[in-house]
Amino acid sequence: MSPILSVRNLSRNFGAIKAVDDVSFDLAKGELLALIGPNGAGKSTCFNMLMGQLRPSSGTVQLMGKNIAGMQPRKIWRMGVGRTFQITATYVSMTVVENVQMALISHHRRLYSLTSFAHKLYRDKALALLETVGMADQADRHCAVLAYGDLKRLELAVALAHDPVLLLMDEPTAGMAPRERIALMQLTADILAQRGISVLFTEHDMDVVFAHSHRIMVLNRGQLIAEGTVDEIRNNRQVQEVYLGGGTLFKAAEDDAHA
């Protein structure tokens, strides 16, 4: 089966800094692929290039056979790619459900309509999406007053609005409570199984990464240094050194706790 997303020799420089350096990988349909790496490794830069926020210095990105490198974000979105941001971006002057409705309105190309009331359009669909991320009870709250973790879930609902084939999630669970993190990724995994979409995500919480990813890639200083299954990565010497750390301190505290 041909991959949903296929990235070849992707690079991006900022002046002298090679933020992303010759990265190539494939993402299969229905796959949950994690991209991890130290701070400043180039993960967000990679995402920004896949989603069109940044133009690659070189390389190609093929989405279902079409090269999307250098396309504008909104065009890429219309081709069925959704994303969530590392630093949340929502419409603060709207209610929670209106945020989702906005994406639906855009998806149905009703943006320039003057005759209807926006807050009535696609409300049911939006509520259903909020239900899937467990935010239905907050649907009519003002978005500006949400706690950080809830914003993240809202962003996921927005990203799912146009039934994407591919979801890019930059630190989707950052700022959330531990159980909710697992729940959110479980949710993502379920959605992925149901709808057959593919997900590429980054995360610094290894509980989340190890629990759900099908495959893991490790980026360091812009280069892919390892790729493999959860166990392979967990036991990879180099990855432990540059990224995972020994965890000895935490293990000691954990042992205390159970002692």
Next chain:
Amino acid sequence: MGLFIAQILTGLANAGALFMVASGLSLIFGVTRVVNFAHGSFYMLGAYVGYSLMQALPGVAGFWGAILLAGLIVGVIGVIVEICVLRPVYRAPELFQLVATFGVILVIQDLTLMIWGPQDLLGPRAPGLKGIIRIMGEPVPQYDIALIAITPFVAIGLWYLITRTRVGTLVRAATQDREMVGALGVNQSWLFTGVFFLGCALAGLGGALQLPKGGADLLMDFSILGAVFVVVVIGGMGSLPGAYLAAVIISILNVFGVTYAPQSTLVLMFVVMVVVLMIRPFGLLGKEEVAGEHGQTGEPERPIKPAGPRIRLLVTTLLVILALLPLYSGNFAVVLVTDIMIFCLFAASLHFMLGQGGLVSFGHAAFFGGGAYAAALLVTYASTPMELALVLAPVSAGLAAIVIGWVCLRSTGVYFAMLTLAFGQLLWSLAFQWGDVTGGDDGLVNIWPSAWASDNTVYYYLAFTLCVGGILLLRQAAHAPFGYALRAARDSTRQAEATGINTKRVQWVAFTFAGTMAGLAGGLFVFSKGSIFPNELETARSFDALIVVFLGGVKTLSGGWVGGAFFEGAKDYLTRFEYWRLTLGLLIIFVVILGPEGIVGSLRKAGERIGLLKTPEDAT
């Protein structure tokens, strides 16, 4: 060749005062985010105060001492203004302070008039520098040479202060997030006051320095303001070297303009600005503007909802009262209310793109006046009937908005605002200087409605229908997907673009829509008055609309027309008195301090407090 060099030297000398005023403005804007419209007034004060001091202090030391003292005194006046007027409103919505500074302009104008009287003052010449020197045979005043020498020192001193000292770093940090700077242990209110002092002192210094060249008069506040804004924008907001470079370019250009193309002087600098911003959207040496930073935007805007039954009832009652007006009041009231309604439509159109789209335009009068001129020209040269002219006025304004919007929307934030200002000025100078067609200063007259509508009452109903209809249409647009898309583009461009919204295009359509509605108001205006003059295109007219929107409440849906009715009504009443500017200015400041959410916002809060209106669950 000699003349050429002499002209360049004159330009360089003129650049001195311009640079000082502009750098002051840029500093104040950078830190406080206040677009200080009153900056020209501080410049004017510097000239008047300097003049009086020079009369009192003799000799060379007296002259230069007077200039420095004038700077200090104006700086202190600036501090008083900052503490009394601006501090109470820093927490208000972004750009709201703008209204307050507009009030300050009016107050300073009348106070200056009271103290120094209406006649222009001729500046004394600098002792010891009264002569000229000859460069390649051309005379150059010695004082010019002195100015050329002084300015770079001021510029370098300022630059050093901002980029190389701790205070400068703090100032730049506060530019971005003042609350955080405070949480790091810096007393930011004094930082603000300090910057305001410095900025105003620079303006005062500029005013006093140019005394021997230009004297002092009551119009200098507005006349320098345009040039100062242009300089700041061309140079790049917040860039001191940029401001210096731009001041030099503009001043030299002006000198040459006066000599070789006196017909185009008014347009010239704005054309330069448009060209520069087309190539470099953030000015020659400027950096990208980051809008919507922490700690400056006041409380978040609330979600909008269609009006509830109570408000609907209230509005319906109001409309009925208005509709019945001709039955119970005289001709005078009918004409006055016609004017007010037209102005309300104009304000509401600006409010739509400002409130929903966050697009702050300083040149909205271009479309109001543009529509009016389009109608007037059609009637004058093509004998177009009123009905057709009333259709073509908004259409022409809309077409103009398409073109102007395309250029202006390449930039964002303040740069956008300045580009709109430039186009407003362009249209104004066109109307003003192209006398053969537009009648120039004499305007176009005898533009009366068709026979059936010539009665004041009938015209009243026509205006009533179109204005109320227009305002309701704008309101519907805010609730429609289009209005939402516009807000989405403002709230988070990144998210909007990442969910398929072409933000620039949405803004462009909104700009055109607002321009069209302003054009309709302009068309109605011209038939109501029977004439049109260039002043309807003036920047002051755009400011009026802007002030009104803020006064009414940007973050509300009805702010535009409510503010319009209040402002136009108050102005009509106050202009009968001698010092009406002072009163109006104080009134504006008063409203701003008492109700920093604007009239509608404050009323809404009051309504919620006494339980008349339902408080949303998350009200902040």
Next chain:
Amino acid sequence: MLELKGVNSFYGKAHVLNDLNFSVDRGRVVALLGRNGAGKTTTMKSIMQLVRPRTGTVTYQGQDITGWSSHRVARNGLGYVPEERRIFTQLTVAENLEVGRQPPREGCTTWTEDMVFDLFPNLAERRQNYGKALSGGEQQMLTIARTLMGNPAFILLDEPSEGIAPVIVEQMARAILQLKQDGLTVLLSEQNLHFAQAVADGVVIIEHGTQQFVGSLADLQAHPDIRDQHLSI
């Protein structure tokens, strides 16, 4: 060292903190735990006076600081690391640190640029980078470093481990333990329980703005039911 008594905070009409009473002793690390939206950030802001408590008092080193302006609070040795980072994106890393710098304080470590760079080597490499050109994690490090430059005696850390690679989180935990040894007092809001357990002595749990548990880490560990009820782990 820090004491909250009957603190109630509001955003407009929304009652967000409800009668908080707890104290933090000198040289201790207290973790403030609770779900999303429980009010952890608001507690920190209420201490910093970025949100003014409507009733109740916040006492710091024996002084009632309620109603003070936040710069005065900071001048008295309270450092705040906000959750949303809020670095100055238009300033370089070095300048960001400069903004945070304050005069040496008696009884506190006097931080220098080199010392914070030792703590966060990533930043050292980017000393002249503008804030906006930093990765998410680098920004987080800069926020902490910037606050340390103020030589605080007491530091409020709002979710410091967020978005930081595990190696660095561990490094940071060690750093906090080290800082504690040097006499720094810390109030830490955390979702990462591994991290909190590794560094905290005391725990305060809040839910819906009401405090549910105050005690030592050992107390909490002895009552897994409390943990399960109020924290989603």
